[in-house]
Amino acid sequence: MKKHKRLERSFYIREDVLTISRQLLGKVLVSNIDGQRSAGIIVETEAYRAPDDKACHAHLNRFTKRTSTMFMTGGHAYIYLCYGIHHLFNVVTAPEGIAHVVLIRAVEPKENIKLMLKRRGLGQVKPQLTAGPGVMSRALGISKSFNGIDMTKEDAPIWIEDQQIDINENAIIRSPRVGIDYAEECALWDWRFRIKNNPYTSRAK
């Protein structure tokens, strides 16, 4: 089997966060936790961009202990607890000091599906295995204990690979982000990217 190399720093800092959100579709999110590898193809993302984006935790560059991760250089992982239950996984982009991140909302199971099913407590494969930011993290074993890790380091337990999976531009749907009605006019921005007709995308607004 061909050995795939994890994405390097340059991927995360060369382009704007919106471009990177689109480019991440078709890339492969891999975790190697407790000696067990599992992976999924990214099929849905959302961009969050300080300081102008009201939906971003770092709106107006608000700097707190939690948001400090978002200001790290591209390639780090920003993971936080949502609704007291779900660990949401984000990729930090842009150079240090700029809080731009991409929320990975859904993946298509690819590797070690058996382990994913076990982590989710499911008996058979169905979209709800990984279709949604909370359940996706759960399936891959991602938790906030990995917040702030540098995914470009060779020994990082979570990373993203380019496995040359081609996503046609026509197969990408842009639409408003989900669950951020409080963000007023920013809630209308088409900053959600997903692959058309893929059953493993999270449910619509």
Add this chain to the structure above:
DNA sequence: CGAATGATCGGCT
């Protein structure tokens, strides 16, 4: 120190 608030999910009606 207390209270409010979610970038969600799954179960129930």
Add this chain to the structure above:
DNA sequence: GCCGATCATTCGA
């Protein structure tokens, strides 16, 4: 379609 779970984080007193 609606609603409650559940807790880290944030902000104000």
